[in-house]
Amino acid sequence: MSRHHSALVTAALAMIVVVAMTAHVVWRDRQTTIAQMEALAVDMAKVVESHVLHTTKGADIALHQAAAVVDAAGSLEAVRSHPYWYRLRDALANVDGGETLWLFDVKGDAVVGAGRQQDRPINIADRPYFQAVMAGADLVISPALRSRLDNRIIFIIARPIRDWTGEIIGVASTGMRTEWLVNFYALMSFGLETTVTVFRTDGEIVARNPDLASQIGKNNRNGPLFQEQLPRSPTGVYWARSMLDGKERLAAYRLIPDLNLVVYTGIDSGSVFAAWQSRSLWFVAEVALTTILVLFLLLWGAGMIRREHLVQKRALEAEGAARQLDADLHQARRDTLTGLPARGLFLEIAEGLRRSAKKKGAILAFLYIDLDGFKGVNDRHGHEQGDKVLRTVAEIMRRTTRDGDLLGRLGGDEFVICLSGHAPDVRAVATGVAARIIKEVRDLDLGVGCSIGIGLTAEDCDDLACALHLADAAMYRAKKAGKGAWSIHEPAQEPCLSCNSEMVA
Secondary structure (H helix, E strand, C coil), rough: CCCCHHHHHHHHHHHHHHHHHHHHHHHHHHHHHHHHHHHHHHHHHHHHHHHHHHHHHHHHHHHHHHHHHHHHHHHCCCHHHHHHHHHHHHHHHHHCCEEEEEECCCCHHHHHHHECCCCCEEEEECHHHHHHCCCCCCCCEECEEEECCCEEEEEEEEEEEEEECCEEEEEEEEEEHHHHHHHHHHHHHHHEEEEEEEEEECCEEEEEEECHHHHCCCCCCCCHHHHHHHCCCCHHHHHHHHCCCCEEEEEEEEEEEEEEEEEEEEEHHHHHHHHHHHHHHHHHHHHHHHHHHHHHHHHHHHHHHHHHHHHHHHHHHHHHHHHHHHHHHHHHHHHCCCCCCCHHHHHHHHEEEEEEEEHHHHHHEEEEEECCHHHHHHHCCCHHHHHHHHHHHHHHHHHCCCCCEEEEECCCCCEEEEEECCCCCCHHHHHHHHHHHHHHHHHCCCCEEEEEEECEEEEEEEHHHHHHHHHHHHHHHHCCCCCCEEEEEEEECCCCCCHHHHCCC
Protein backbone atom coordinates (compact mmCIF):
# COMPACT_ATOMS: atom_id res chain seq x y z
CA MET A 1 0.00 0.00 0.00
CA SER A 2 1.40 3.41 -1.00
CA ARG A 3 2.14 6.11 1.52
CA HIS A 4 -0.52 8.27 -0.14
CA HIS A 5 -3.12 5.55 0.26
CA SER A 6 -2.04 5.00 3.86
CA ALA A 7 -2.47 8.71 4.55
CA LEU A 8 -5.99 8.65 3.14
CA VAL A 9 -6.92 5.57 5.16
CA THR A 10 -5.46 7.15 8.27
CA ALA A 11 -7.40 10.35 7.62
CA ALA A 12 -10.63 8.40 7.12
CA LEU A 13 -10.13 6.42 10.32
CA ALA A 14 -9.28 9.59 12.20
CA MET A 15 -12.45 11.20 10.84
CA ILE A 16 -14.55 8.25 11.97
CA VAL A 17 -12.95 8.36 15.43
CA VAL A 18 -13.48 12.13 15.70
CA VAL A 19 -17.12 11.89 14.64
CA ALA A 20 -17.74 8.97 17.02
CA MET A 21 -16.06 10.73 19.93
CA THR A 22 -17.89 13.99 19.19
CA ALA A 23 -21.23 12.18 19.07
CA HIS A 24 -20.39 10.34 22.31
CA VAL A 25 -19.41 13.55 24.12
CA VAL A 26 -22.56 15.33 22.93
CA TRP A 27 -24.72 12.35 23.91
CA ARG A 28 -23.09 12.08 27.36
CA ASP A 29 -23.52 15.81 27.89
CA ARG A 30 -27.19 15.44 26.98
CA GLN A 31 -27.65 12.61 29.49
CA THR A 32 -25.87 14.66 32.14
CA THR A 33 -28.08 17.65 31.35
CA ILE A 34 -31.22 15.53 31.73
CA ALA A 35 -29.94 14.13 35.04
CA GLN A 36 -29.18 17.64 36.31
CA MET A 37 -32.58 18.95 35.24
CA GLU A 38 -34.30 15.97 36.87
CA ALA A 39 -32.37 16.62 40.10
CA LEU A 40 -33.33 20.31 39.95
CA ALA A 41 -37.02 19.50 39.42
CA VAL A 42 -36.93 16.99 42.29
CA ASP A 43 -35.19 19.46 44.61
CA MET A 44 -37.73 22.14 43.77
CA ALA A 45 -40.57 19.71 44.48
CA LYS A 46 -39.02 18.76 47.85
CA VAL A 47 -38.60 22.39 48.90
CA VAL A 48 -42.13 23.32 47.84
CA GLU A 49 -43.47 20.25 49.66
CA SER A 50 -41.66 21.31 52.84
CA HIS A 51 -43.02 24.83 52.49
CA VAL A 52 -46.57 23.60 51.92
CA LEU A 53 -46.35 21.40 55.02
CA HIS A 54 -44.98 24.28 57.10
CA THR A 55 -47.60 26.72 55.82
CA THR A 56 -50.58 24.40 56.34
CA LYS A 57 -49.32 23.40 59.76
CA GLY A 58 -49.12 27.06 60.79
CA ALA A 59 -52.60 27.71 59.42
CA ASP A 60 -53.99 24.66 61.19
CA ILE A 61 -52.49 25.80 64.47
CA ALA A 62 -54.18 29.17 64.01
CA LEU A 63 -57.51 27.46 63.29
CA HIS A 64 -57.15 25.39 66.48
CA GLN A 65 -56.40 28.60 68.37
CA ALA A 66 -59.52 30.18 66.88
CA ALA A 67 -61.58 27.22 68.05
CA ALA A 68 -60.01 27.60 71.52
CA VAL A 69 -60.98 31.30 71.53
CA VAL A 70 -64.59 30.32 70.78
CA ASP A 71 -64.47 27.77 73.57
CA ALA A 72 -63.06 30.36 76.00
CA ALA A 73 -65.60 32.99 74.91
CA GLY A 74 -68.46 30.54 75.27
CA SER A 75 -70.00 31.22 71.84
CA LEU A 76 -69.21 32.48 68.39
CA GLU A 77 -70.91 35.81 69.00
CA ALA A 78 -68.91 36.39 72.18
CA VAL A 79 -65.68 36.43 70.16
CA ARG A 80 -66.69 39.87 68.86
CA SER A 81 -65.63 41.42 72.18
CA HIS A 82 -62.18 42.97 72.08
CA PRO A 83 -60.24 40.61 74.35
CA TYR A 84 -61.22 37.60 72.27
CA TRP A 85 -60.97 39.41 68.94
CA TYR A 86 -57.39 40.42 69.80
CA ARG A 87 -56.57 36.76 70.41
CA LEU A 88 -58.11 35.93 67.03
CA ARG A 89 -55.98 38.64 65.39
CA ASP A 90 -52.84 37.33 67.10
CA ALA A 91 -53.58 33.84 65.79
CA LEU A 92 -53.80 35.23 62.23
CA ALA A 93 -50.52 37.11 62.69
CA ASN A 94 -48.73 33.79 63.17
CA VAL A 95 -50.02 32.38 59.85
CA ASP A 96 -47.38 32.75 57.15
CA GLY A 97 -49.15 33.80 53.96
CA GLY A 98 -52.49 34.27 55.73
CA GLU A 99 -54.68 37.31 54.95
CA THR A 100 -57.87 36.66 56.87
CA LEU A 101 -59.14 34.52 59.70
CA TRP A 102 -62.91 34.15 59.78
CA LEU A 103 -65.43 32.40 61.97
CA PHE A 104 -68.72 31.36 60.33
CA ASP A 105 -71.88 29.93 61.82
CA VAL A 106 -73.52 26.74 60.55
CA LYS A 107 -75.50 28.75 57.98
CA GLY A 108 -72.33 30.08 56.41
CA ASP A 109 -72.79 33.65 57.68
CA ALA A 110 -69.66 35.47 58.84
CA VAL A 111 -69.66 36.03 62.60
CA VAL A 112 -66.29 37.68 63.18
CA GLY A 113 -63.08 38.06 61.23
CA ALA A 114 -59.54 39.34 61.49
CA GLY A 115 -57.45 40.71 58.69
CA ARG A 116 -58.45 42.51 55.51
CA GLN A 117 -62.05 43.89 55.36
CA GLN A 118 -63.12 41.88 58.36
CA ASP A 119 -66.27 43.93 58.91
CA ARG A 120 -67.83 43.20 55.54
CA PRO A 121 -70.78 40.75 55.80
CA ILE A 122 -70.38 37.63 53.67
CA ASN A 123 -71.93 34.19 53.35
CA ILE A 124 -70.04 31.07 52.18
CA ALA A 125 -72.74 28.45 52.41
CA ASP A 126 -72.39 27.70 48.71
CA ARG A 127 -68.63 27.20 48.88
CA PRO A 128 -67.63 23.49 48.49
CA TYR A 129 -65.00 23.74 51.23
CA PHE A 130 -67.65 24.97 53.71
CA GLN A 131 -69.98 22.16 52.70
CA ALA A 132 -67.17 19.60 53.11
CA VAL A 133 -66.42 20.84 56.65
CA MET A 134 -70.07 20.79 57.58
CA ALA A 135 -70.25 17.23 56.22
CA GLY A 136 -67.63 16.17 58.77
CA ALA A 137 -64.24 16.77 57.14
CA ASP A 138 -61.64 17.63 59.76
CA LEU A 139 -59.37 19.81 57.61
CA VAL A 140 -60.18 21.09 54.11
CA ILE A 141 -57.90 22.91 51.67
CA SER A 142 -59.84 24.56 48.86
CA PRO A 143 -58.73 25.09 45.26
CA ALA A 144 -57.76 28.59 44.18
CA LEU A 145 -60.79 30.89 44.08
CA ARG A 146 -61.80 34.53 43.86
CA SER A 147 -62.33 36.20 47.23
CA ARG A 148 -65.78 37.64 47.77
CA LEU A 149 -64.21 40.48 49.72
CA ASP A 150 -62.03 42.02 46.98
CA ASN A 151 -61.84 39.49 44.09
CA ARG A 152 -58.25 38.57 44.94
CA ILE A 153 -57.11 35.01 44.15
CA ILE A 154 -56.71 33.01 47.36
CA PHE A 155 -57.16 29.51 48.69
CA ILE A 156 -58.88 28.56 51.93
CA ILE A 157 -57.85 26.30 54.79
CA ALA A 158 -60.83 25.47 56.99
CA ARG A 159 -61.79 23.21 59.89
CA PRO A 160 -64.93 22.77 62.03
CA ILE A 161 -65.61 24.44 65.38
CA ARG A 162 -67.26 22.01 67.80
CA ASP A 163 -68.89 22.46 71.17
CA TRP A 164 -68.16 20.29 74.19
CA THR A 165 -70.51 17.59 72.84
CA GLY A 166 -68.65 17.35 69.55
CA GLU A 167 -71.42 18.97 67.53
CA ILE A 168 -70.32 21.38 64.79
CA ILE A 169 -71.34 24.93 65.70
CA GLY A 170 -69.35 26.78 63.05
CA VAL A 171 -66.38 26.85 60.71
CA ALA A 172 -63.02 28.54 61.12
CA SER A 173 -61.21 29.44 57.91
CA THR A 174 -58.14 31.35 56.89
CA GLY A 175 -57.69 32.96 53.49
CA MET A 176 -54.20 32.26 52.13
CA ARG A 177 -52.22 34.04 49.43
CA THR A 178 -51.63 31.53 46.61
CA GLU A 179 -48.35 33.19 45.66
CA TRP A 180 -47.02 32.46 49.14
CA LEU A 181 -46.81 28.76 48.23
CA VAL A 182 -45.17 28.99 44.81
CA ASN A 183 -43.77 32.37 43.77
CA PHE A 184 -40.59 32.32 45.83
CA TYR A 185 -39.70 28.81 44.72
CA ALA A 186 -40.10 29.72 41.07
CA LEU A 187 -36.98 31.84 41.62
CA MET A 188 -35.03 28.59 42.06
CA SER A 189 -35.32 27.99 38.30
CA PHE A 190 -31.97 29.73 37.62
CA GLY A 191 -33.20 31.34 34.43
CA LEU A 192 -35.15 28.29 33.22
CA GLU A 193 -38.82 28.37 32.22
CA THR A 194 -40.44 26.59 35.15
CA THR A 195 -43.89 25.90 36.51
CA VAL A 196 -44.71 25.29 40.17
CA THR A 197 -48.21 24.02 40.94
CA VAL A 198 -49.95 22.67 44.01
CA PHE A 199 -52.89 20.41 43.15
CA ARG A 200 -55.53 18.80 45.30
CA THR A 201 -55.76 15.03 44.81
CA ASP A 202 -59.00 15.56 42.88
CA GLY A 203 -57.05 17.52 40.24
CA GLU A 204 -58.15 21.02 41.33
CA ILE A 205 -55.45 23.75 41.35
CA VAL A 206 -54.60 25.29 44.72
CA ALA A 207 -51.67 27.49 43.66
CA ARG A 208 -49.61 27.93 40.50
CA ASN A 209 -46.84 30.03 39.08
CA PRO A 210 -47.08 31.38 36.47
CA ASP A 211 -50.47 32.32 35.03
CA LEU A 212 -52.76 31.18 37.83
CA ALA A 213 -55.52 33.60 36.82
CA SER A 214 -56.18 31.80 33.52
CA GLN A 215 -56.13 28.36 35.19
CA ILE A 216 -58.72 28.92 37.93
CA GLY A 217 -61.53 26.42 37.62
CA LYS A 218 -59.52 23.98 35.48
CA ASN A 219 -59.03 20.39 36.58
CA ASN A 220 -56.04 18.16 35.80
CA ARG A 221 -57.53 14.85 36.91
CA ASN A 222 -57.41 13.49 33.35
CA GLY A 223 -53.78 14.51 32.77
CA PRO A 224 -50.73 12.20 32.83
CA LEU A 225 -49.92 13.13 36.43
CA PHE A 226 -53.16 11.76 37.87
CA GLN A 227 -53.90 9.07 35.28
CA GLU A 228 -50.42 7.51 34.90
CA GLN A 229 -47.85 8.70 37.44
CA LEU A 230 -49.61 8.87 40.82
CA PRO A 231 -51.16 5.37 40.47
CA ARG A 232 -47.61 4.02 40.08
CA SER A 233 -45.76 5.96 42.77
CA PRO A 234 -46.33 8.82 45.24
CA THR A 235 -43.17 10.55 43.95
CA GLY A 236 -41.46 10.57 40.58
CA VAL A 237 -40.01 12.33 37.56
CA TYR A 238 -41.49 12.11 34.06
CA TRP A 239 -41.80 13.78 30.67
CA ALA A 240 -45.30 14.77 29.55
CA ARG A 241 -47.34 17.43 27.78
CA SER A 242 -49.58 19.39 30.15
CA MET A 243 -53.28 19.28 29.43
CA LEU A 244 -53.60 22.71 31.09
CA ASP A 245 -51.42 24.77 28.73
CA GLY A 246 -50.21 22.21 26.15
CA LYS A 247 -46.50 22.61 26.99
CA GLU A 248 -44.15 19.64 27.21
CA ARG A 249 -42.17 19.55 30.44
CA LEU A 250 -39.74 17.54 32.50
CA ALA A 251 -41.70 17.32 35.74
CA ALA A 252 -41.26 16.11 39.30
CA TYR A 253 -44.11 15.50 41.70
CA ARG A 254 -44.65 14.58 45.34
CA LEU A 255 -47.88 13.39 46.95
CA ILE A 256 -48.75 14.77 50.42
CA PRO A 257 -51.37 12.20 51.47
CA ASP A 258 -52.15 13.73 54.88
CA LEU A 259 -53.28 16.95 53.18
CA ASN A 260 -54.65 15.40 49.96
CA LEU A 261 -52.25 17.61 47.99
CA VAL A 262 -49.77 17.01 45.15
CA VAL A 263 -46.76 19.25 44.55
CA TYR A 264 -45.74 19.55 40.88
CA THR A 265 -42.64 21.28 39.50
CA GLY A 266 -41.98 21.35 35.76
CA ILE A 267 -39.24 22.65 33.45
CA ASP A 268 -40.21 23.41 29.84
CA SER A 269 -38.56 20.97 27.41
CA GLY A 270 -37.04 23.76 25.34
CA SER A 271 -35.55 25.27 28.45
CA VAL A 272 -34.15 21.90 29.56
CA PHE A 273 -32.04 21.52 26.43
CA ALA A 274 -31.31 25.18 25.60
CA ALA A 275 -27.91 25.32 27.29
CA TRP A 276 -27.00 21.84 26.03
CA GLN A 277 -27.88 22.78 22.45
CA SER A 278 -25.74 25.91 22.67
CA ARG A 279 -22.79 23.99 24.11
CA SER A 280 -23.18 21.22 21.55
CA LEU A 281 -23.27 23.63 18.60
CA TRP A 282 -20.11 25.37 19.75
CA PHE A 283 -18.38 22.09 20.49
CA VAL A 284 -19.33 20.55 17.14
CA ALA A 285 -18.24 23.72 15.34
CA GLU A 286 -14.87 23.70 17.09
CA VAL A 287 -14.33 20.02 16.36
CA ALA A 288 -15.40 20.47 12.74
CA LEU A 289 -13.05 23.40 12.17
CA THR A 290 -10.16 21.56 13.81
CA THR A 291 -10.90 18.40 11.80
CA ILE A 292 -11.13 20.34 8.54
CA LEU A 293 -7.78 21.97 9.24
CA VAL A 294 -6.15 18.61 10.03
CA LEU A 295 -7.68 16.99 6.96
CA PHE A 296 -6.52 19.88 4.78
CA LEU A 297 -2.97 19.45 6.03
CA LEU A 298 -3.12 15.67 5.47
CA LEU A 299 -4.52 16.08 1.96
CA TRP A 300 -1.97 18.74 1.15
CA GLY A 301 0.83 16.41 2.28
CA ALA A 302 -0.68 13.52 0.32
CA GLY A 303 -0.86 15.72 -2.79
CA MET A 304 2.88 16.29 -2.61
CA ILE A 305 3.53 12.62 -3.32
CA ARG A 306 0.56 11.99 -5.61
CA ARG A 307 2.51 12.12 -8.87
CA GLU A 308 4.99 9.38 -8.00
CA HIS A 309 2.24 7.06 -6.79
CA LEU A 310 -0.48 7.84 -9.34
CA VAL A 311 -0.06 4.65 -11.38
CA GLN A 312 0.08 2.44 -8.28
CA LYS A 313 -2.96 4.22 -6.82
CA ARG A 314 -5.02 3.63 -9.95
CA ALA A 315 -4.05 -0.04 -10.03
CA LEU A 316 -4.95 -0.50 -6.38
CA GLU A 317 -8.26 1.34 -6.86
CA ALA A 318 -9.13 -0.82 -9.86
CA GLU A 319 -8.23 -3.98 -7.96
CA GLY A 320 -10.23 -2.89 -4.93
CA ALA A 321 -13.21 -1.94 -7.06
CA ALA A 322 -13.10 -5.32 -8.81
CA ARG A 323 -12.96 -7.18 -5.49
CA GLN A 324 -15.80 -5.10 -4.14
CA LEU A 325 -17.84 -5.70 -7.28
CA ASP A 326 -17.22 -9.44 -7.07
CA ALA A 327 -18.22 -9.43 -3.41
CA ASP A 328 -21.36 -7.38 -4.10
CA LEU A 329 -22.37 -9.62 -7.02
CA HIS A 330 -21.80 -12.77 -4.98
CA GLN A 331 -23.77 -11.36 -2.07
CA ALA A 332 -26.64 -10.22 -4.27
CA ARG A 333 -26.84 -13.36 -6.43
CA ARG A 334 -26.31 -16.17 -3.88
CA ASP A 335 -27.89 -16.81 -0.51
CA THR A 336 -24.94 -17.50 1.79
CA LEU A 337 -26.96 -19.67 4.19
CA THR A 338 -28.57 -22.15 1.78
CA GLY A 339 -26.47 -21.72 -1.34
CA LEU A 340 -29.67 -21.11 -3.36
CA PRO A 341 -29.96 -18.25 -5.84
CA ALA A 342 -31.14 -15.06 -4.19
CA ARG A 343 -34.00 -13.00 -5.62
CA GLY A 344 -31.93 -11.18 -8.26
CA LEU A 345 -30.22 -14.26 -9.65
CA PHE A 346 -33.44 -16.31 -9.44
CA LEU A 347 -35.39 -13.78 -11.52
CA GLU A 348 -32.58 -13.58 -14.07
CA ILE A 349 -32.46 -17.36 -14.54
CA ALA A 350 -36.26 -17.59 -14.52
CA GLU A 351 -36.37 -15.07 -17.36
CA GLY A 352 -34.15 -17.39 -19.38
CA LEU A 353 -36.48 -20.31 -18.59
CA ARG A 354 -39.43 -18.21 -19.68
CA ARG A 355 -37.93 -17.45 -23.08
CA SER A 356 -36.97 -21.08 -23.56
CA ALA A 357 -40.45 -22.29 -22.54
CA LYS A 358 -42.09 -19.82 -24.89
CA LYS A 359 -40.14 -21.20 -27.84
CA LYS A 360 -41.20 -24.73 -26.93
CA GLY A 361 -44.82 -23.83 -26.32
CA ALA A 362 -44.46 -24.72 -22.61
CA ILE A 363 -45.52 -22.82 -19.51
CA LEU A 364 -43.91 -22.15 -16.12
CA ALA A 365 -45.19 -23.08 -12.69
CA PHE A 366 -44.00 -21.15 -9.61
CA LEU A 367 -44.21 -22.73 -6.15
CA TYR A 368 -44.19 -19.98 -3.48
CA ILE A 369 -43.17 -21.65 -0.20
CA ASP A 370 -43.58 -20.06 3.23
CA LEU A 371 -42.66 -21.86 6.47
CA ASP A 372 -45.35 -22.14 9.16
CA GLY A 373 -44.21 -21.67 12.76
CA PHE A 374 -40.69 -20.56 11.82
CA LYS A 375 -40.78 -17.49 14.06
CA GLY A 376 -41.59 -19.71 17.03
CA VAL A 377 -38.49 -21.83 16.35
CA ASN A 378 -36.35 -18.69 16.34
CA ASP A 379 -37.96 -17.40 19.53
CA ARG A 380 -37.71 -20.70 21.41
CA HIS A 381 -34.42 -22.14 20.16
CA GLY A 382 -32.52 -19.18 18.72
CA HIS A 383 -31.37 -18.19 15.27
CA GLU A 384 -28.83 -21.02 15.06
CA GLN A 385 -31.65 -23.58 15.12
CA GLY A 386 -33.61 -21.39 12.70
CA ASP A 387 -30.69 -21.40 10.26
CA LYS A 388 -30.51 -25.20 10.54
CA VAL A 389 -34.20 -25.43 9.62
CA LEU A 390 -33.71 -23.20 6.57
CA ARG A 391 -30.78 -25.28 5.32
CA THR A 392 -32.75 -28.50 5.85
CA VAL A 393 -35.74 -27.15 3.92
CA ALA A 394 -33.44 -26.10 1.07
CA GLU A 395 -32.02 -29.64 0.95
CA ILE A 396 -35.56 -31.12 0.83
CA MET A 397 -36.33 -28.84 -2.10
CA ARG A 398 -33.25 -30.07 -3.94
CA ARG A 399 -34.23 -33.71 -3.38
CA THR A 400 -37.82 -33.30 -4.52
CA THR A 401 -37.17 -31.34 -7.74
CA ARG A 402 -35.71 -32.27 -11.11
CA ASP A 403 -32.27 -31.33 -12.36
CA GLY A 404 -33.63 -28.67 -14.69
CA ASP A 405 -35.89 -27.03 -12.09
CA LEU A 406 -34.93 -23.65 -10.56
CA LEU A 407 -34.83 -23.12 -6.79
CA GLY A 408 -34.38 -19.82 -4.94
CA ARG A 409 -34.68 -18.11 -1.58
CA LEU A 410 -36.53 -14.81 -1.65
CA GLY A 411 -35.61 -13.90 1.92
CA GLY A 412 -36.52 -14.82 5.50
CA ASP A 413 -38.45 -18.10 5.46
CA GLU A 414 -39.77 -17.69 1.89
CA PHE A 415 -38.56 -19.94 -0.93
CA VAL A 416 -39.61 -20.32 -4.55
CA ILE A 417 -39.37 -23.08 -7.16
CA CYS A 418 -39.79 -22.63 -10.92
CA LEU A 419 -40.87 -25.66 -12.99
CA SER A 420 -41.17 -25.78 -16.78
CA GLY A 421 -43.40 -28.08 -18.82
CA HIS A 422 -46.42 -28.49 -20.99
CA ALA A 423 -49.94 -28.18 -19.61
CA PRO A 424 -51.45 -30.12 -17.94
CA ASP A 425 -48.32 -32.14 -17.04
CA VAL A 426 -46.57 -29.22 -15.35
CA ARG A 427 -49.59 -28.78 -13.10
CA ALA A 428 -49.42 -32.37 -11.94
CA VAL A 429 -45.66 -32.10 -11.41
CA ALA A 430 -46.06 -28.87 -9.43
CA THR A 431 -48.76 -30.23 -7.13
CA GLY A 432 -46.80 -33.47 -6.62
CA VAL A 433 -43.64 -31.56 -5.68
CA ALA A 434 -45.66 -29.32 -3.33
CA ALA A 435 -47.23 -32.32 -1.58
CA ARG A 436 -43.85 -34.05 -1.12
CA ILE A 437 -42.21 -30.92 0.28
CA ILE A 438 -45.08 -30.36 2.73
CA LYS A 439 -44.86 -33.98 3.94
CA GLU A 440 -41.08 -34.06 4.32
CA VAL A 441 -40.97 -30.73 6.17
CA ARG A 442 -43.72 -31.93 8.51
CA ASP A 443 -41.91 -35.24 9.07
CA LEU A 444 -38.78 -33.40 10.21
CA ASP A 445 -40.53 -32.83 13.56
CA LEU A 446 -38.69 -29.53 14.00
CA GLY A 447 -41.79 -27.57 14.94
CA VAL A 448 -42.37 -26.13 11.48
CA GLY A 449 -44.56 -26.85 8.49
CA CYS A 450 -45.04 -25.08 5.21
CA SER A 451 -47.76 -23.60 3.05
CA ILE A 452 -47.29 -23.54 -0.72
CA GLY A 453 -48.99 -21.47 -3.39
CA ILE A 454 -48.73 -22.45 -7.06
CA GLY A 455 -49.04 -19.93 -9.89
CA LEU A 456 -48.94 -20.73 -13.61
CA THR A 457 -48.04 -18.43 -16.46
CA ALA A 458 -51.06 -17.92 -18.70
CA GLU A 459 -51.00 -18.57 -22.41
CA ASP A 460 -51.70 -14.93 -23.21
CA CYS A 461 -49.37 -13.55 -20.52
CA ASP A 462 -45.99 -14.88 -19.52
CA ASP A 463 -45.08 -12.05 -17.15
CA LEU A 464 -42.93 -13.42 -14.28
CA ALA A 465 -44.04 -10.80 -11.75
CA CYS A 466 -47.68 -11.69 -12.44
CA ALA A 467 -47.06 -15.43 -11.98
CA LEU A 468 -45.17 -14.83 -8.73
CA HIS A 469 -48.00 -12.62 -7.49
CA LEU A 470 -50.55 -15.33 -8.24
CA ALA A 471 -48.39 -17.93 -6.46
CA ASP A 472 -48.05 -15.61 -3.44
CA ALA A 473 -51.83 -15.10 -3.35
CA ALA A 474 -52.37 -18.87 -3.54
CA MET A 475 -49.93 -19.38 -0.66
CA TYR A 476 -51.93 -17.02 1.55
CA ARG A 477 -55.09 -18.93 0.69
CA ALA A 478 -53.36 -22.11 1.82
CA LYS A 479 -52.44 -20.43 5.10
CA LYS A 480 -55.97 -19.20 5.67
CA ALA A 481 -57.27 -22.72 4.94
CA GLY A 482 -55.33 -24.10 7.88
CA LYS A 483 -51.66 -24.12 6.85
CA GLY A 484 -49.61 -27.19 5.99
CA ALA A 485 -51.25 -27.42 2.55
CA TRP A 486 -50.89 -26.26 -1.03
CA SER A 487 -53.20 -24.19 -3.19
CA ILE A 488 -53.02 -23.67 -6.95
CA HIS A 489 -53.99 -20.38 -8.52
CA GLU A 490 -55.32 -20.79 -12.04
CA PRO A 491 -54.83 -17.88 -14.46
CA ALA A 492 -58.60 -17.65 -14.92
CA GLN A 493 -59.14 -17.08 -11.17
CA GLU A 494 -57.66 -13.62 -11.24
CA PRO A 495 -56.88 -11.41 -14.25
CA CYS A 496 -53.21 -10.83 -14.97
CA LEU A 497 -52.01 -7.64 -13.32
CA SER A 498 -49.72 -6.69 -16.21
CA CYS A 499 -52.41 -7.36 -18.82
CA ASN A 500 -54.94 -5.37 -16.85
CA SER A 501 -52.58 -2.39 -16.63
CA GLU A 502 -51.99 -2.54 -20.38
CA MET A 503 -55.73 -2.71 -21.09
CA VAL A 504 -56.43 0.24 -18.79
CA ALA A 505 -53.65 2.22 -20.46
